[in-house]
Amino acid sequence: MADDRIRQRIEDFIHDYAHCIDDDRLEEWPEFFTDPCRYQIIDRENHARGSVVGVMTCDSRGMLRDRILALRDANIYEPHVYRHLISGIRIRGETDGAWSVQSSYAVIRTMQNGDVSVFSSGKYLDKINLEQDQLRFLERIVICDSIRIDILLVIPI
Amino acid sequence: MADDRIRQRIEDFIHDYAHCIDDDRLEEWPEFFTDPCRYQIIDRENHARGSVVGVMTCDSRGMLRDRILALRDANIYEPHVYRHLISGIRIRGETDGAWSVQSSYAVIRTMQNGDVSVFSSGKYLDKINLEQDQLRFLERIVICDSIRIDILLVIPI
């Protein structure tokens, strides 16, 4: 079992990632990842089938940054904000200095007109390591419960 | 106050129960309970009134297993998956080796066509003990906030 110290740090790290997005500090978001990295959003059925094709796949910090730049530039989508709820953070093991972590999430989306809905739910499968005393995602796979990904997927989950 | 060790184990146990259901490993679900046990889903009003008649009541592992067998066999319901969000796990006391624990939950349900909704919210009132170094529910009472239990209650909460 992971010791208390690293357990707390991993929990804080996962919560800070969510606050970073929900507080709209998206320019800091790529810093949560190693470089190279793997960030993928995929639906439950494709993931079960072993597909490597996700709705979104990034494998470097540069690609993560590009997504944020595009999102900031675009402005073609209807403004909205996210609120992440994270539950059930469980460290499943450690291999070569990387912790495998599972957690559940729901993203509540609020549109500018005030409409509120559950935008997405699912789970995160993470590989997290420690570089110069800083935790980072080597890999964060977002497995959405729904096979129908909303066309409004612009902000990262 | 419960010591840190047992506190962490109880939190992990409650989260593992949720992951077991959400990951569709339902055959493992009865193992979270002692035998005999008490698993009951009841609405807030009937619980407040002291009613012992729930929407679902099981008092042995055999009954829990039967539910899962029926659910796997039936296939008459529209396929859907759950995502549990657990919040506010609080150990309220210990009597004769059983911890009384309260927590809040919401279950997000995703239908095969992609429809997402809050299926149920409420609280768990648990009695948890330690048998041969394994935590198990002596009792898990699920008190739903809504008095209208969806007809689609087939997967356990």
Add this chain to the structure above:
Amino acid sequence: MADDRIRQRIEDFIHDYAHCIDDDRLEEWPEFFTDPCRYQIIDRENHARGSVVGVMTCDSRGMLRDRILALRDANIYEPHVYRHLISGIRIRGETDGAWSVQSSYAVIRTMQNGDVSVFSSGKYLDKINLEQDQLRFLERIVICDSIRIDILLVIPI
């Protein structure tokens, strides 16, 4: 970093606040605050703009109690209950014995007819101190993600 002891106590305190409301023990709610105090519900845009005018503002326990008395007396609103989901509790610092704490919330609302919806999501910005070994909110600012606050805001968030 806050030590483990106070970290756990702050987490428990924030969860107990939510259970107090969700269990309809509203008469105990003012006791979670110091006297004087600051409890404010404000939307994200007005908060970002630095506005001090919230949808609801109370600065003493007496005002908090008055709200509950009015709510109990009124009975002009359609009965409903809340379920708080709290996520991402993060202690951001300590100044003069007061901890600054950030967390995310969602409130699931269930009407008497059984209708369930996400009523509000947002974040809490708290200042918490320790008085005679009892934690209390010096300040709890509730920043709602939606600028459209539901007319049915009678129960505190």
